[in-house]
Amino acid sequence: MIMRRLLAGVAVPLTLVLAAGPATHARQPARYDILIAGGTLIDGTGRPGVVTDVAIKSGKIAAIGRIPRSQAEQVIEASGLVVSPGFIDVHTHADGLVERPAAANFVRMGVTTVVAGNCGGSALDVAAALSALRENPGAVNFATLIGHNTVRSAVMGSENRAARAGEMARMKSLVWKAMADGAVGFSTGLQYVPGTYAQAPEIVDLARVAANAGGLYASHMRNEGTELEQAIAETIRVGEATGARVEISHLKVDSPNRWGASAKALALIDAARAKGIDVRADQYAYTAASSSLSIRFPSWALEGGRAKIAERLNTPETWEKIKKEMAALLAERGLRDLSFAIVALYRPDSSLNGLSMQQIALRKKGSDSADAQFEAAREMQLEGGAQMVYHFMSDDDVDRIMRHPQVSIASDSGVLAFGDGVPHPRGYGDNARVLGTYVRARHVIPLEEAIRKMTSLPAGHFKFANRGTVKVGYAADLVVFDPKTVADTATFEAPHGYATGIPYVLVNGVIAVKNGTQTDARPGQVIANSVLEKR
Numbered sequence: 001m002i003m004r005r006l007l008a009g010v011a012v013p014l015t016l017v018l019a020a021g022p023a024t025h026a027r028q029p030a031r032y033d034i035l036i037a038g039g040t041l042i043d044g045t046g047r048p049g050v051v052t053d054v055a056i057k058s059g060k061i062a063a064i065g066r067i068p069r070s071q072a073e074q075v076i077e078a079s080g081l082v083v084s085p086g087f088i089d090v091h092t093h094a095d096g097l098v099e100r101p102a103a104a105n106f107v108r109m110g111v112t113t114v115v116a117g118n119c120g121g122s123a124l125d126v127a128a129a130l131s132a133l134r135e136n137p138g139a140v141n142f143a144t145l146i147g148h149n150t151v152r153s154a155v156m157g158s159e160n161r162a163a164r165a166g167e168m169a170r171m172k173s174l175v176w177k178a179m180a181d182g183a184v185g186f187s188t189g190l191q192y193v194p195g196t197y198a199q200a201p202e203i204v205d206l207a208r209v210a211a212n213a214g215g216l217y218a219s220h221m222r223n224e225g226t227e228l229e230q231a232i233a234e235t236i237r238v239g240e241a242t243g244a245r246v247e248i249s250h251l252k253v254d255s256p257n258r259w260g261a262s263a264k265a266l267a268l269i270d271a272a273r274a275k276g277i278d279v280r281a282d283q284y285a286y287t288a289a290s291s292s293l294s295i296r297f298p299s300w301a302l303e304g305g306r307a308k309i310a311e312r313l314n315t316p317e318t319w320e321k322i323k324k325e326m327a328a329l330l331a332e333r334g335l336r337d338l339s340f341a342i343v344a345l346y347r348p349d350s351s352l353n354g355l356s357m358q359q360i361a362l363r364k365k366g367s368d369s370a371d372a373q374f375e376a377a378r379e380m381q382l383e384g385g386a387q388m389v390y391h392f393m394s395d396d397d398v399d400r401i402m403r404h405p406q407v408s409i410a411s412d413s414g415v416l417a418f419g420d421g422v423p424h425p426r427g428y429g430d431n432a433r434v435l436g437t438y439v440r441a442r443h444v445i446p447l448e449e450a451i452r453k454m455t456s457l458p459a460g461h462f463k464f465a466n467r468g469t470v471k472v473g474y475a476a477d478l479v480v481f482d483p484k485t486v487a488d489t490a491t492f493e494a495p496h497g498y499a500t501g502i503p504y505v506l507v508n509g510v511i512a513v514k515n516g517t518q519t520d521a522r523p524g525q526v527i528a529n530s531v532l533e534k535r
């Protein structure tokens, strides 16, 4: 829309000059498309804000400073508001952007760039995924990783063993092709099937393929609680062995009896960085996680596909063994039952959405004992499993991780359909929650630092040139928000609520949110790995 108007703005005045009589003065075409006037510019570098104007031309930031309003075709009055780079969310599951191009949950909280393909799950055909978005763009910019689980499933199904030489070669070639097609790195999800069956050498060999193509290694680690330090060490070793930049995904401490271990985790990151390994992390600003119900089962019980899983769950002796291991896995972490687990989305029976496993056990089994909860979990797993929200982190760990200068803010969310299911509220609120709760209400980090963690920090680590800072020549991805009111409204009980206090969002110089309402614009671009093209 804007582009069309822009072209008209150039062509029409000339026609007017020719057609009009001498009494009419031809209006000069505006020097800038949009002027954001009088806001406090927080440029993403961490520097303090300054009151100034930002001018945009042809999708780029064209000027910063005192700029006359008359020089712009359109003026956004930003006095009293903060103007910052658009937020870059490097840990998402926004693989469905082409189906839901508005990406309203992201755009409305100020996100202008998403990285999909995380936790080991991505499109297998990256070329097709990117070309679909080039043809039908979304409202936000899009990059993707190539997922280990995706590649391993394609070559080995859900086999619980090491890859054979031929399989390894096929997996390497799939990763190489994805990188050549524009993936920006390689991701693992080592708590999920089948990634969990892979040992370190397989991961190192595949990450090296991505690293050689300029890609980063992002990992949902093997463990985030009881063996957090070992898992971080395994992740760092991949960077050490391959030279890849490393992103530890959704860094957290997910076991009550390990609360406080974030100090050790962050010290390991610092020590690795001191040795020259470029490891960083991201986090979401909540004390509850979102994952599958299956993650509560021992991984051997999930081998070999649905029929085999059903056979195990339906064989009384095997099920007894599984149940014992489930209880032991919880006990190890300081949990006695599944009362910390809330159903987000259970397709066969949506009336269970929003209930805890304790409530479900009471309803279906007439008892809320741990055993009844496991029985309910078994039935749900047999029906295809569920998406869950797990309440098992501490505020102290979340705060400590947020204060670390190498940790960026990322939602871990997909592109949500408004009103569908009971997803984790982070998908609507993460960035706004950091600005409203962690910055304004609780003073965990200063505003400039929060913005840096959402912009230049992730842009630098993912090597997104010309984004993440408000700088002349950079892409005009911008957010205009009210620091006094910006807030998340999404809660665990009622997650479908947009962030508030964010009146304007611009993506590539096009207004995607205007007066707090999303426009029809779909100006998102594909951000593709360009290292291979440059060779």
Ligand SMILES: [Zn+2]
Pocket (backbone or CB within 6 Å): 118, 119, 189, 220, 249, 250
């Ligand atoms: Zn994950």
